[in-house]
Every structure is written in C-alpha cells, then in structure tokens.
Amino acid sequence: MKKLILIALVCSALYSSATGYFGIKPIVNEPNCYGANTGSIQLSVLGGTAPFQYAWSNGGSTILQTNLAAGSYAVTVTDANNLTTSYTVILAQPFQINASTSTANATAHGANNGYINLNVDGGTPGYTFDWSNGSTAQNQTGLAAGTYTCTITDAVGCIITASKTITQPAAPFYNGRVAQSGNQARDLGATDNTGDVRANTSAELKSSDVQVYPNPASNLFTLKTGEVSNAHISLIDINGQIVSQQKAESNETGVNVSNLPKGNYIIEVKTETGSVVNKSVTIVK
Numbered sequence: 001m002k003k004l005i006l007i008a009l010v011c012s013a014l015y016s017s018a019t020g021y022f023g024i025k026p027i028v029n030e031p032n033c034y035g036a037n038t039g040s041i042q043l044s045v046l047g048g049t050a051p052f053q054y055a056w057s058n059g060g061s062t063i064l065q066t067n068l069a070a071g072s073y074a075v076t077v078t079d080a081n082n083l084t085t086s087y088t089v090i091l092a093q094p095f096q097i098n099a100s101t102s103t104a105n106a107t108a109h110g111a112n113n114g115y116i117n118l119n120v121d122g123g124t125p126g127y128t129f130d131w132s133n134g135s136t137a138q139n140q141t142g143l144a145a146g147t148y149t150c151t152i153t154d155a156v157g158c159i160i161t162a163s164k165t166i167t168q169p170a171a172p173f174y175n176g177r178v179a180q181s182g183n184q185a186r187d188l189g190a191t192d193n194t195g196d197v198r199a200n201t202s203a204e205l206k207s208s209d210v211q212v213y214p215n216p217a218s219n220l221f222t223l224k225t226g227e228v229s230n231a232h233i234s235l236i237d238i239n240g241q242i243v244s245q246q247k248a249e250s251n252e253t254g255v256n257v258s259n260l261p262k263g264n265y266i267i268e269v270k271t272e273t274g275s276v277v278n279k280s281v282t283i284v285k
Helices: 002-017
Strands: 023-029 039-046 053-056 064-068 071-078 084-091 098-104 114-121 128-131 140-143 146-153 159-166 210-213 220-225 232-236 242-247 252-256 263-270 276-283
Touching (some): 039 071, 098 159, 114 146, 210 276, 220 263
Antiparallel strands (some): 039 064, 071 084, 128 146, 210 220, 232 263, 263 276
C-alpha cells in the first residue's frame, strides 16, 4: 500500500516537474490585408498525453484555426490525464490603405483640363494603379467632365478603390442660343430670371400656359399646355441635341426621363400653328 502511494506521488511529482513541457507552440499566419479574415493559428502541443482537447475563445475545437481576422485568440488544451495548459495568440494586421485626392474641375464646358492627384499611404508600399480610363499613372491630367475610378493594389495584393468626379460649367446661352461648335446650336429664345426660356414667336400658346411639375424631376414629369392638346414636345440637352420627342395627346402629358442622365434640359413645346414656348427642367438621379 505504501508502495502504491509512493508510486502515485512520484507520478504526481513527475507531472508537476514537467509542466514546463506540457505547453503550446503556435504557428501563426497573420491576415495579409487590413480587415481580411485570412489569418490562421496551427498549434503544436509539447508534452502531455494524447489525445488532446482544444477549447478556443472563438468557439473552435480543433488544433488548426483558419479564416481568422485580427484579434485575440485564447486556447486551453486538455490532455488525457485532464492536465491543462493555455495560450493566447494576438493576430495583428497591416495598416489600412488610405487614398485621398486633390482635384481641379474643367474650366469650361467641353474642356479637358481637369486633373486628379492621388495620395496613398498605409498597407504595404509598392502600389499599382488601374484607372477606369485605362491609365496606370498615379495622377491624372487632361481630364474632361466625368467620374474616374482607380483600383489601388499594394505590394501584397490588398486592394481599395477611389472615385472622383470632375465637373464642368453648363453650356453658356448666348442671346437665346445654346453655345456649341458646328451647326448644332438651336434658337431657344431669350432667357428670363425664372429659368424659363421665352420663345421669339408669340401666338395663341403663351409661356404662362405651360407648366412643368415636378421640377426637378427624376423619372417622369408632367407638362401642362393650357388649352393646347396637340403640341409637339422636344427635350433638348445642354449641347443643343434633341434627346426626346413626343406628341401631346391632351393638354396634360407625362414625359418619361428615366433613361436620361442628370442635368439641365430645355423643353420645347410647339403647336401646329408654329407657336413655340420653351421651359427649363432639371433631371436629378
């Protein structure tokens, strides 16, 4: 009996003296990009008696944990003799890629003298740039009005996108004509302070007869033409191009503009007798 007790004590002493050998050595792969869940922790158990049980703070129960984001992960390993050892692994991540821009808009309608300067930091330096206009340069010059998007990739393949819109002034109106190169300009009458364009021709259809609502409009606006029910309706963009035409079937006509880009347009209402009234409408999206 004393011998059994002695053996038990020896065994206990052996485990007590070997606790430094029952431990955990983690093999860590941290996330390669900011916010990614590409990290992993593989455990190597030192000492103890198999089989082992694993209890992770994230709910895992296996020796290998994958798809991990940055953060703290604690694990307790229990061996066949119910001995335990614990370890905490902290996964770090690279700094976030940041992009900022400084821009200049086009100085005149139709000009291509805008620019976008792109400043990038964070991530792993060694950036590449892929712009929506096909350029791979960091900064863009000679830009016309439009939206430009850049895909930025760092040295380890982390990606962000940055977008910037270059604007331009509206096409100027000169004495009732939309300024434009070539012979596309249209005679639209004089502009008054309300944003309406008064026709040069005066007949039975008056400017006060024509109403547009809602204005601004997004998908559809209604055009009221007083007592006139057979007018021809043209929608003209700021370049003087006719982008939509229809005939009014009554003195209240719906005009669908859902397929047109946002901007300012002229509505030309012309009767069969030659009377013309123009109104302005703004399309928003």
